[in-house]
Amino acid sequence: MSILVAGGAGFIGAALCAKLLELGHTVICVDSLQTGSAQAVDRLRTFARFTFLHQDIVQPLNAGQLGQVEQVYNLACPASPLHYQQDPVKTIETNVIGTRNLLELARVVRARFLLASTSEVYGSPQRKPQREDYWGNVNTTGPRACYDEGKRCAEALVQAYHTQHQVDIRIARIFNTYGPGMQRDDGRVVSNFVTRILDGDPIEIYGDGHQTRCFCYVDDMVDALIALMSSDCTTPMNLGSDREVSVANLAHLVGQTLEKPIIVRHMPALVDDPQERRPDLEKCFRVLGWRATTSLEAGLLKTSAFFAQTQENIHA
Numbered sequence: 001m002s003i004l005v006a007g008g009a010g011f012i013g014a015a016l017c018a019k020l021l022e023l024g025h026t027v028i029c030v031d032s033l034q035t036g037s038a039q040a041v042d043r044l045r046t047f048a049r050f051t052f053l054h055q056d057i058v059q060p061l062n063a064g065q066l067g068q069v070e071q072v073y074n075l076a077c078p079a080s081p082l083h084y085q086q087d088p089v090k091t092i093e094t095n096v097i098g099t100r101n102l103l104e105l106a107r108v109v110r111a112r113f114l115l116a117s118t119s120e121v122y123g124s125p126q127r128k129p130q131r132e133d134y135w136g137n138v139n140t141t142g143p144r145a146c147y148d149e150g151k152r153c154a155e156a157l158v159q160a161y162h163t164q165h166q167v168d169i170r171i172a173r174i175f176n177t178y179g180p181g182m183q184r185d186d187g188r189v190v191s192n193f194v195t196r197i198l199d200g201d202p203i204e205i206y207g208d209g210h211q212t213r214c215f216c217y218v219d220d221m222v223d224a225l226i227a228l229m230s231s232d233c234t235t236p237m238n239l240g241s242d243r244e245v246s247v248a249n250l251a252h253l254v255g256q257t258l259e260k261p262i263i264v265r266h267m268p269a270l271v272d273d274p275q276e277r278r279p280d281l282e283k284c285f286r287v288l289g290w291r292a293t294t295s296l297e298a299g300l301l302k303t304s305a306f307f308a309q310t311q312e313n314i315h316a
């Protein structure tokens with residue numbers, strides 16, 4: 001099958017491209033390299049079935065140039081608050097205009113379309129666990145709005161293309177995902193804790209550290225995305241882990257995994273930082289028969305080994 005992955009040079013995208021290639025598919029990766037890594041793309045170039053197109057999805061894609069495409073995954077969008085808040089207008093454009101350009105392509109070539117949406121569409125949720133029929137609690141003008149509202153509009157757009165143009169759609173609401181391939185300085189909590197503890201630096205905990213997240217290992221997420229794309233479910237679906245861990249607890253787990261002491265520096269709470277985050281995964285288990293299989297401890301070990309190796313390469 002010929003599959004286009006927008007955002008394929010990013011953290012999840014590169015792992016998805018690698019898995020699709022391993023499964024024997026032809027992969028066209030479209031990426032502006034805004035946050036993605038050229039190194040990730042270079043590694044994939046060893047496959048003859050892999051093509052890289054250096055393009056911003058805010059610019060229309062040329063269906064003629066791409067040839068046959070049967071599936072489109074849209075993962076293109078910076079996922080870390082540090083990155084998406086650097087240029088909030090661009091983040092909205094990527095989610096809205098970029099998603100529209102990819103939907104147009106899917107409409108013209110009659111490809112199935114999957115949107116990588118996010119748990120952030122629930123904002124700071126007033127219900128726990130969050131089920132797909134919960135409409136969320138989002139601040140439309142806060143610092144996270146460009147991402148949260150951008151993704152909410154992207155979901156609405158995907159639904160509109162389904163209703164109005166019969167595009168075959170999938171909507172994945174991805175919860176926190178971590179693992180090898182993350183960037184050291186991307187400001188996400190796992191990469192932050194692991195790299196700082198490895199370096200012997202203090203880790204920063206924003207607020208009281210009681211805010212919770214559920215962390216899913218990247219290989220599990222890639223399997224879930226492929227399973228959702230292969231299913232016939234056209235309504236939004238939560239994907240992730242439902243093991244809830246406080247940020248303070250995560251710090252201790254990372255310290256234990258690395259067998260290193262942790263030094264904590266307490267920082268003021270971040271604006272609009274959700275206090276609780278846990279998906280209801282009943283739908284994804286019922287429809288896809290999918291559950292994350294990598295424990296947080298095992299995933300943290302692999303992630304730590306990845307960062308330790310990257311650090312050795314830097315110092316070599």
Ligand SMILES: NC(=O)c1ccc[n+]([C@@H]2O[C@H](COP(=O)([O-])OP(=O)(O)OC[C@H]3O[C@@H](n4cnc5c(N)ncnc54)[C@H](O)[C@@H]3O)[C@@H](O)[C@H]2O)c1
Nearest residue numbers: 007009010011012032033034035036056057076077079177
């Ligand atoms: N990682 C997570 O925990 C998580 C959680 C929820 C949702 N998601 C979603 O999954 C997707 C992938 O996340 P990630 O963690 O791999 O992020 P990432 O920042 O590592 O990767 C995003 C990729 O998209 C590319 N990109 C950004 N804007 C673009 C544009 N205008 N045109 C072309 N390419 C562009 C970047 O260069 C990068 O390669 C994102 O859409 C994100 O919103 C991720």
